[in-house]
Amino acid sequence: MMTYPIGPDSRLTLIDGSGYIFRAFHGLPPLTRKSDGAPIGAVSGFCNMIFKLLADERDSEQPTHLAVIFDAPGPTFRNEIYQAYKANRPPAPEDLVPQFPMIREATRAFGLPCIELAGYEADDLIATYARQAAESGARVRIISSDKDLMQLITDQISLYDPMKDRPMGPEAVLEKFGVAPNQVIDVQALAGDSTDNVPGAPGIGVKTAAELLSVYGTLENLLDHAHEIKQPKRRETLIAFREQIEVSKRLVTLMQDVPVLEHLEHFGVREPEPLVLLDFLRKMELRTLTGRVEAGLRRDGFVADQAQHVSSNAGVDAIQHATHEPERGTSSTGFAGIPQSVFKPMDTTSYETITSLERLQDWIARAKNQGYLAFDTETSSLNSSSGTLVGLSLAVEPGLACYVPIGHRGAGEMGVTGDLFSGADASIALIPGQLSLIEVIDTLKPLMEDDAVLKIGQNIKYDVSVLAQHGVIIAPIDDTMLMSFALDAGRNNHGMDDLSERLLGHKPIAFKDVCGIGKAQISFDQVPVERATCYASEDADVTLRLWHILKPRLVQERSTTVYETLERPLVPVVAAMERAGVKVDVGELSRLSLDFAQRMVALEAIAHTQAGEVFNLGSPKQLGEILFDKMSLPGGKKTATGQWATGAEALEDLAAQGHELPRTLVDWRMLAKLKSTYTDNLKAAIDPTSGRVHTSYNMVGAATGRLSSTDPNLQNIPIRTEEGRRIRRAFVAEPGHVLISADYSQIELRLLAHVGDIPQLKKAFVDGLDIHAMTASEMFGVPLEGMDPMVRRKAKAINFGIIYGISAFGLARQLSIPQGEARDYIATYKQRFPGIQAYMDTMKAMAREKTYVETIFGRRCWVPGIHAKSQAEQAFAERQAINAPLQGAAADIIKRAMIRLPDALAEAGLDARMLLQVHDELVFEAPSSQADATCALVVKVMEKAALPAVALSVPLVVEARSAFNWAEAH
Template identity: 55%
Template sequence: MGFGKGHHLHLIDGSAFIFRAYHALPPLTRKSDGLPVGAVSGFCNMLQRYVDGNTGSNAPTHVAVIFDKGSHTFRNEIYDQYKANRDAMPEDLRPQIPLTRRATEAFNIACEEMEGFEADDMIATLAVNARAAGGRCTIISSDKDLMQLVGDGVEMFDAMKNVTIDTEGVEAKFGVGPERVVDVQALAGDSVDNVPGAPGIGVKTAALLINEYGSLEELLDRAEEIKQPKRRQTLVEFADQIRLSKRLVQLDCETPLTFTLDDLEVRDPDPDKLMSFLAEMEFRTLTKRIADKLDVEAPAIAEPEPTAVDAPSMPDLKDAVYDAVGSAEDLQSWIDRIYARGWVAVDTETTSLNEMQADLVGISLCVEPGHACYIPLAHKAGGDDLFGSEERSEGQMDFDEALKLLKPVLEDPSVLKIGQNMKYDAKIFSHYDITVAPIDDTMLLSYALHAGLHNHSMDALSERYLGHTPIPIKSLLGTGKSAITFDRVPVDKAVPYAAEDADVTLRLWHLFKPLLHQKQVTTVYETLERPLVPVLAQMERNGIKVDRDTLSRMSNAFSQKMAALEDEIHELAGGSFNVGSPKQLGEILFDRLELPGGKKGKTGAYGTGADILEDLATEHEMPRRVLDWRQLSKLKSTYTDALQDHINQYTGRVHTSYSIAGANTGRLASTDPNLQNIPIRTEEGRRIREAFVADEGNLLVSLDYSQIELRILAHIADIPALKKAFKDGIDIHAMTASEMFDVALEDMTPDVRRKAKAINFGVIYGISGFGLARNLRIPREEAQGFIDRYFERFPGIRAYMDDTIAFAKEREYVQTLFGRKINTPEINAKGPHAGFARRAAINAPIQGTAADVIRRAMIRMPDAIKDLPAKMLLQVHDELIFEVPEDAVDETVKIVRDVMETASEPVVKLDVPLTVDAGQGKSWAEAH
């Protein structure tokens, strides 16, 4: 019987699966001969997940994986630059392409490709044929080029995001229905495929035009009617190019296929053929998993000689065994296993993400992948009722007895404790007088290996590297006002969730630890990441005293100042309106005052983001006042109001939490509350620091690297003029101003120096003329002139930038002087991300080296000040803040300054001296 009504065709975009598999996983080679097989492994896992996940009402009756042959097609005939900008295929991917075809055949799924025809055209033809025959079609891809096919029984499914893309999804992406997607693409062009489109017209503008005129043809015929002169000129001048672009993006639904829909009927896999292929690839885990599923014997795969760093073969997570530990005997047997093995993955379950307020509810342990336990300690009998009983659930060990048994092993120097974000768990245990050491941290292992590629949360790492989605916490706690704390989760539900976390953590450790050496980042992890954990944990416990009355007074003062600014804004606007309403502000700026640059979004309201207001503020007074008002509003809500809620009721102090893996470059991030974003350049921002105070009899001491990033730039880029100025102790901003503007140092004005300072710091961040114009509130042409002159005066900086970008493009990472690798996956991308990626690549070695220097100083600090009554409280990028008794300030400054100024040594001897400014006072404002 032929394909028809009731049948469901699945078409898998083979190239998308391959590239996703290649980029998502670390390189993998076949152990017997070194053949690259990482992409093949990922591809097989994705096919297996696809087969497992497509059952029930959504199951296909017909399926095929459609591949690109990568050959010359009709599009190259009509436009020789089509896809001409594509990078060459990575060398280690090339030999894997034919293997993915073999993999598809091994799974007994139809595998189709055709010389001279693109996969997208084959998919289009099959989808249209399936629809015409009365059946359904699901295209498994997120490729925007295929969205023109959606509707009337054809849908797309993004397997990575687990999202179905229907007509509404297409409209959300393009602003038009599927039938008009090609019109929008013809105007917007496509940098990936090198489709030219209409210069200066993006997707949003294209959608507006197509919705207004109905079709591309109508638009081009009536282009002379368009009011905006630039847009009109573009559409008239480039009409032929736009028509060509439509031919390039329009899929060919009449590709002469060499097979029929009936050839694609779903077939069961041939176990012998599939097992043979997987064994040939030496995929041990996958072979066993699929053999179990097919209920056949897994073939024996010869193991190479084991090495010390080989990760063990890990059983499938679906087959894992998770125990509940309810007695001292049970716990002791786990402790015996830990001592026998020498390592254990540990995880805590608590009542809060705030370590200073969280109570311990239970502990998970895992010694071997696939077998973990959870020790419930403080679960309530009321179960998951928000207002349930406060009685302890039955079957739990005595809390104190459990910790007494665990304390020796958690503190034993011969047993490695492995955690994900171990700082959190270590702080929880410290509340119960347990000092966890030594540790490994999978989050930090990933950060050392993969900074810049993705985030390092356990769920993200599990999905990416283990192909497993852990049980979501929301399924246990709920959300919103009815959410419960973990002690209300019934023990039988808590065990699989909590034990799985320890199991996943141990698996990630087995995967990542051997890669440190291969990726040459062992030193980074061992000297810059892991030793920082106990240092930060102690700083966070110390906290900093905040004066609530000072904050209240500031809140009132800010309110008054905001009211005064509102009066000025209303006067400039010619009437009152809600300054906090972006919609009303947009109407005042662009309709009433008729300022340039007004753009309406999807909601019909004008955009009034900071970048738009900053551009306007270079020439108009009202947006300047609005920016000032917004700054005060943010300071009031984020700091003077919110900080009061962060004062710990028991300590009277604010305990921020530092994220070691929060920024790609090695900089620390501070959260709950963020104390690193308090503006320093405004009077109001400086005043907030007045609320941070020392305890009675103590002073706050601030030590701050002076212009560390400029000094590192002078060293890395080898700029003689800058190096000499730093060695001679000359004011670097005045020196730059003198060079730039031909002004003698003795004739320097504060305004000229301020401009030079903005350029000095701006250049480090790859600032554009636009950016500098906003910072200085001057016209863009003048700002661009400053930047051009800067590069003329210091040619070594341009050479450094060009060299760094070339290095990044070749290797897709950059490095700090201490070996930290910051991955730059977007560096070879085309389009709007390219500029950002280049600026990030230029800045990362400088900012990252500065971050590494202060990390090295912080790691050495506890030992340096151990005999002093000083406490390290805060790190704000280049600044460290201590609380010190008044009579110990001078000695503390002397010791800390020496540690900070020599922190790069002996690994890196900089060509310029690092200098540290010190201040002291009763408040942070006085000390800084």
């Protein structure tokens, strides 16, 4: 075996492998290997962490020696000292156990020493190797989040916490234990450790231990002088439990002379054998990491140099027959159509600041010649409608990006003196040397509107809105966030930072690191140009790299249709809706706010009378004490903090039982929420320029594809109560115009009838019957004419509840009936409509097999919780699997309608514009004279939205009405 001597010039990195395993297992959703169903979630997480760590190490610390240390199975010498040591630790999770050997194999595949020794813990081996290396003069870096290793910190030995992404020196030890590293053992001996079942001294915690040691210096000196301590309880504890404390010290002291079998000389850093690593990753079916390694092989010329010397079963055959063609404009592609340069390290200091039109024209020429570019806008506000443009970044290939500053102000110079986060007067003049907004827009506009050049962004809707304010209509576009959403909705996040860390192994500069946080936060126009160049250019660079990875996956994973027909074309439509906004009647909001406030005061007085004392209705603590301690109302439950649970569900249950105070509290809370969330906040949300409220739509908010609304949220205004409907009256049309509300009728039930192929439901919808009355007639054998409204209400609750996988408990609570009766209702329903149960079983089976379900338009909705160990998580995932294909298909249909409507309205010569989307409803503003024509056209487009992709076996029905305000139009 080759050896690498260690000495004063050496740098040793020791990785706590066991810590990595549990971090990977508990920090990531379950993952199984498709070929055999074997759990590989921890293996995947471990490999990605090792891959990232090696890249980071080579770029920064550059160790000369490196090893991964694991805990060996079985008892250790500490169990001989104290039999109950770690006795309270549960066994490893069942689906983690088979991954232990796989992870050790992964370590060796990466070319790293895989070290463990029976009878000793990983920490003991780490302590031994760290001591040996330090004695030879080498510097040691331990990578672990284990606090027990803090006792090893010296000038030569450092600890790095990967969970917190920061080095842990003596100051971190002082923060954690209140002492220096050389006193950590004594503190732990006194305080004990419940995790490892180290007993310590009863009643003495870390803080007290640190105080005692600050006086007596060492544990031995403290115990020898315990009789001198003035506090009786501490004195008696130290004297009575001296032997237990001394045993605890032996348990927490890391052994630094373990008879290790492998020596430091064997830990020399060397590159992994490429085909060994690739073979392992392919065997584990870790596709993303496999692609990154394959790209590295091509970049390093390995295939060209070595292909003739290796056999196809080692992975070369698969490399040479990559399934994807190179993307347009890529000159030197790696595997799966990914350029070699995508995975090269990022150097933010290499990005260019553009301060001349000539240099900007050079970049534009490069983009036109190539046929695509990634770009990003920086503004003074996170709100696209109110923020001013500060600069733009462009990237034409990985590592080649620039920033064009436009609106940076003199306050940005503070960064030079280190006073970056102290704020600045926005009236300070622009920094000289920047191009003007007008000349940059005039220069970039032809490029951004050039049909031959693809513009790539991350959440490009924001950038589309920003540039639209300057008369620039960007097209064509690609959005890496929406690509990720089409591929991984429900199983991964889609933000740029998350995608970069997961797919590129790179952690981008954080916004807070550039602009600060809290009261000290500055706006982007105050950031120094040099720093802004690094941050903004990196965004464009990362976006371009992500595009190269995600674009081929769309084809490979059959998600192109969803992205190209539902997500990408919706961007300009939603951006236009956000810019349009909606008018609100400030006077009506003020009247509502005053009315709600007065009613809240009246309800507060009633509540005080009912409670027999004055209390704060907004205090859960006081409320719980009154309801359950003083009034002894039934069903009280305590939270983890020991406080009574007084959430909406608890209060509504009590109110349903006839208790007066809970009913009053429910009414008070409803008014308080409406007042704070809507009548007060909506006035503050009015844009001073447009005089309208501009919500922001999140296009990746729900795995089913539904849009969500924020800042403010206009989708959750309650419509079942009179108060909620009054709030909708405050949304009004401009003079001479009307609002039009177009709403799909029972769309999810119609989709259930189609997808589940349920004859009775399909016939009822085709015949235009009252679906809830028909269901009641089928279930309870009652005639349609003269039906008791309560019977119809029960059928309606089951109809809608069944879509969400409602339980007997949920239905019983909703209808205020016994749980057994509710269970009978559900059983009768499934018996009368057997297709329902078949549909449910099919969706749950698909979820278990594939970890996702699909809508009729091909959208994948991932449900990773289907493989959870917890029955509650599994049950929730099963309900998701039942509902997602229906809710997702409904979302797909309304998106298809939204995409078609702007052109349809324009072609018909109608001046209506789409303002809002609220689940199954679209809201338009149109000239009063065009109301009827607009309603007719909108209904026609929405009812035919599924075609030609899917021919539904039931009709879609849309109801559209016009009025001056939203409440009357709905």
